[in-house]
Amino acid sequence: MAGRYSTLGVLTRLHGYHGEFMLISENLLEDYVEELEQVFLIIEGIPVPFFISSIEWHSDKSLIIGFDEISDEATAAAYIGTEVQYVPPISGISGETDPDLEDLIGYQVKDSQHGVIGKITEILYYGENVLFSIEGPDGKEILVPVHEDIIERIDEKSFVVQINAPEGLMDLFS
Secondary structure, rough: OOOOOEEEEEEEEEEEOOOOEEEEEOOOOHHHHHHHHHHEEEEOOEEEEEEEEEEEEEEOOOOEEEEOOOOOHHHOOOOOOOOOEEEEOOOEEEOOOOHHHHHHOOOOOEEEOOEEEEEEEEEEOOOEEEEEEEEEOOOOEEEEEOOOOOEEEEEOOOOOOEEEOOOOHHHHHO
16 A cells, blocks of 8 residues: 555646636546545645545546535636545455445454454554554554555455454564
8 A cells, every 4th residue: 555645636727617627647547536525635735635526537537526615716726736635445455345444443353363353443544554453352452554465355244354464463462
């Protein structure tokens, strides 16, 4: 996982008179982009959340996008050239869907070698590193990296995250 945010594109120009933008990406845009509810505009180096009011495909590398917080051309003009980032879904993990990480709070975590290790109580972000904070049976906090090489499966029906912790990781918390 490359970090919490990924670049979606840049707001290159206005589209229409209701504060919508043309967003251009350097990469091909994925289908899940249509399902995003919010993105982060990078303002003075800080990701600021904006809720999406409309999104329409323009090409495989561009979108027409509108935000709840921007409803007129004058306000929108200030954001031309702004980078747009988003929180990508978990990739490389088998399951019916790719849930947002925060949705996994409360899920039970089972390790392929150690069995049930506890429940996810928090998602921690340390720069490029994302961790599950898991409350173990004895109340101890167990930290497990959120990485496609560790997470084997997410079962949304039984609320279980199946992992294969690297050798020695669980020993750190016993």
